[in-house]
Amino acid sequence: MKLIIINGPNLNLLGKREPEVYGNETFEDYLTTLKGKFPDVDLDYFQSNIEGELIDKIQEVGFSHDGIILNAAAYTHTSVGIGDAIKAIETPVVEVHISNTFAREEFRHQSYISPVAKGVVLGFGLQSYDLAIQSFLI
Numbered sequence: 001m002k003l004i005i006i007n008g009p010n011l012n013l014l015g016k017r018e019p020e021v022y023g024n025e026t027f028e029d030y031l032t033t034l035k036g037k038f039p040d041v042d043l044d045y046f047q048s049n050i051e052g053e054l055i056d057k058i059q060e061v062g063f064s065h066d067g068i069i070l071n072a073a074a075y076t077h078t079s080v081g082i083g084d085a086i087k088a089i090e091t092p093v094v095e096v097h098i099s100n101t102f103a104r105e106e107f108r109h110q111s112y113i114s115p116v117a118k119g120v121v122l123g124f125g126l127q128s129y130d131l132a133i134q135s136f137l138i
């Protein structure tokens with residue numbers, strides 16, 4: 001099983017960024033935990049703050065990997081381009097958010113990813129990524 005986690009803008013600052021919302025752990029540390037928990041999963045990781053780079057990566061892996069776990073962060077709420085990229089590929093995408101976006105500001109309730117995603121996991125902190133991996137294993 002070949003999966004990739006793709007993280008969007010500002011998620012490179014996890015551990016430092018608004019810890020009351022996103023926690024104290026860096027994503028690199030959490031990724032080590034995930035890889036230890038799922039030794040049979042070939043787990044790639046990509047992060048970018050740039051919308052076009054996220055689209056390029058979705059296109060690049062979208063015909064080869066078994067699944068994409070995508071936290072498009074703020075682009076979730078704005079990016080028609082990322083939604084179109086997901087529509088264009090064959091690999092299923094699970095949308096992930098660390099926070100419960102529906103319990104936050106109104107503008108975070110809109111997602112261009114959800115209508116084209118296989119499913120959505122949100123609000124469980126970093127464990128949302130763990131649950132998304134599990135969704136590909138059932």
Ligand code: DQA
Pocket residue numbers: 009010011071072073074075076096097098099100101108
């Ligand atoms: C986020 C939620 C988004 O609204 C926000 O812009 C992020 C992170 C989350 O994981 O909770 O950057 O995707």
